[in-house]
Amino acid sequence: MYDMKALYEALSVEEAIALRLAHPEAQIIAGGSDVLVQMREGKRAGKELISIYRIDALRGVTIDEEENIRIGSLTSFSHITKDPIIQRYCNVLGEAVDQVGSPQIRNIGTIGGNTCNGVTSADSASTLHAWEAIVELAGKNGVRRLPIHDFYIKAGTVDIRAEEGEIQTAILIPKASYENCYGHYIKYGLRNAMEIATLGCSVNVRLSPDKSTIERCRIAYGVAGPVPMRVPTAEAVANGAKPTEALLEAFGNAVIEDINPRDSWRASKAFRQHIAVEMAKRALRESIIKAGGELA
Amino acid sequence: MSVQYKVVRCNINGKDVERVVDVRASLTDMLRNDYHLTSVKKGCEVGECGACNVLIDGECFNSCIYLAVWAEGKHIRTLESLLGPDGELSDIQQAFVDEAAIQCGFCTPGFIMTAVEILEAGKLYSDDELRKLLSGHLCRCTGYENILRAVKKTMYRRLGKEIDF
Numbered sequence: 228m229y230d231m232k233a234l235y236e237a238l239s240v241e242e243a244i245a246l247r248l249a250h251p252e253a254q255i256i257a258g259g260s261d262v263l264v265q266m267r268e269g270k271r272a273g274k275e276l277i278s279i280y281r282i283d284a285l286r287g288v289t290i291d292e293e294e295n296i297r298i299g300s301l302t303s304f305s306h307i308t309k310d311p312i313i314q315r316y317c318n319v320l321g322e323a324v325d326q327v328g329s330p331q332i333r334n335i336g337t338i339g340g341n342t343c344n345g346v347t348s349a350d351s352a353s354t355l356h357a358w359e360a361i362v363e364l365a366g367k368n369g370v371r372r373l374p375i376h377d378f379y380i381k382a383g384t385v386d387i388r389a390e391e392g393e394i395q396t397a398i399l400i401p402k403a404s405y406e407n408c409y410g411h412y413i414k415y416g417l418r419n420a421m422e423i424a425t426l427g428c429s430v431n432v433r434l435s436p437d438k439s440t441i442e443r444c445r446i447a448y449g450v451a452g453p454v455p456m457r458v459p460t461a462e463a464v465a466n467g468a469k470p471t472e473a474l475l476e477a478f479g480n481a482v483i484e485d486i487n488p489r490d491s492w493r494a495s496k497a498f499r500q501h502i503a504v505e506m507a508k509r510a511l512r513e514s515i516i517k518a519g520g521e522l523a
Numbered sequence: 524m525s526v527q528y529k530v531v532r533c534n535i536n537g538k539d540v541e542r543v544v545d546v547r548a549s550l551t552d553m554l555r556n557d558y559h560l561t562s563v564k565k566g567c568e569v570g571e572c573g574a575c576n577v578l579i580d581g582e583c584f585n586s587c588i589y590l591a592v593w594a595e596g597k598h599i600r601t602l603e604s605l606l607g608p609d610g611e612l613s614d615i616q617q618a619f620v621d622e623a624a625i626q627c628g629f630c631t632p633g634f635i636m637t638a639v640e641i642l643e644a645g646k647l648y649s650d651d652e653l654r655k656l657l658s659g660h661l662c663r664c665t666g667y668e669n670i671l672r673a674v675k676k677t678m679y680r681r682l683g684k685e686i687d688f
Contacts, residue, residue: 228545228547228548228549228552229547229548229549229590230547231546231547233527233546234527234546234547234590234592236592259588259589259590260570260588263549263570263588263590264569264570267568267569268569278590278592278593280590280593281593281595305582328570328659329573329658329659329660330583330637330655330656330658330659331570331576331583331584331585331637332570332585332659334582334584335570335584335588335589419655419658420655420658420659421571421658421659
């Protein structure tokens with residue numbers, strides 16, 4: 228038995244909004260692999276829960292009328308990895324979320340829960356930042372969309388307005404963001420399964436049609452700061468550059484300018500800075516190769 | 524608080540069932556206490572050890588961090604569903620015995636239900652893939668090699684292929 232005060236179940240987005248307005252103190256629960264564990268540990272004991280897990284309308288990956296990739300917030304990690312749209316247009320997201328927890332966790336964990344937690348180590352978060360994803364929220368005043376960068380306010384806090392009854396309904400990746408883009412994610416952890424990232428690095432590139440130039444490069448980290456972050460200095464080094472070994476060096480060294488990792492029991496700041504450089508180089512190399520380019 | 528109850532209708536091991544459950548119950552609580560399916564073990568109860576693993580609509584879930592009320596309308600399978608009419612072991616259970624993949628047996632039902640999902644995919648997985656697919660379970664007695672071997676042997680046998688180890 229869980230030590231919960233009450234459980235309210237929503238079967239539609241409208242019901243969820245109404246329940247949230249009626250019970251502003253209640254905690255939203257999606258797959259529950261964080262919320263229920265915290266409740267078991269006593270951190271959220273005695274709280275009211277609003278379960279949105281059975282809102283099936285929030286599951287699945289589609290291409291919408293604006294050609295965005297639309298990922299319903301309750302889509303599980305394993306379904307994202309297996310999805311043909313994700314595999315074709317944003318394979319790196321499927322690969323990144325395939326490194327969360329264990330197979331059972333990837334069947335229950337949702338991308339909405341992973342982002343609404345607001346934690347910097349979420350395996351989906353760096354890739355969603357690197358692909359400039361849009362977060363869609365629904366509340367009493369209708370639908371609100373904002374860039375994922377603005378969604379993260381500080382560690383553990385995201386821009387969801389409980390007073391407006393908001394819940395997250397989808398993550399969108401615009402066509403301009405995914406078209407002809409190829410990426411790679413590296414998770415550094417102390418073990419292969421059931422592990423939280425010491426550092427996560429997601430890179431993607433769009434090459435020129437003749438593959439001779441990097442038209443656009445984007446890189447984002449998890450655990451390099453209190454929230455997931457892009458690294459503009461390194462991006463500026465790669466944008467418009469030829470894919471060469473020298474570029475990999477310059478790109479890797481440039482990430483130090485922007486990242487701000489901390490000392491924690493998992494790893495020291497110095498260690499995180501060290502692996503951040505190496506991960507950037509390796510992820511850029513893989514991204515260029517996946518995009519069909521060659522390193523000179 | 525006043526205790527809150529809800530009717531949960533689902534299909535467990537091929538049978539349509541219905542029971543009033545406390546909304547605070549996990550699926551582990553419901554399967555063990557209401558349906559006496561004690562193959563579903565209470566291990567860590569925080570989704571780490573895999574001892575409570577069951578199949579829900581064909582996918583593996585740690586039932587300890589799955590609310591019982593979410594089972595509404597679902598098809599749930601536990602280890603008990605694998606036995607034959609006279610209690611005969613299934614091929615994967617027998618393989619665990621043959622490979623000495625069981626000692627205390629606490630992790631075994633969870634492991635075997637993950638193996639069922641793996642085997643029902645009908646694919647030939649590499650050792651690395653199998654290790655990743657089995658990585659949601661902790662075993663403290665036999666170690667993992669015997670377990671891996673039991674799953675691998677059964678996978679080869681079901682696909683009618685020669686075992687290459």
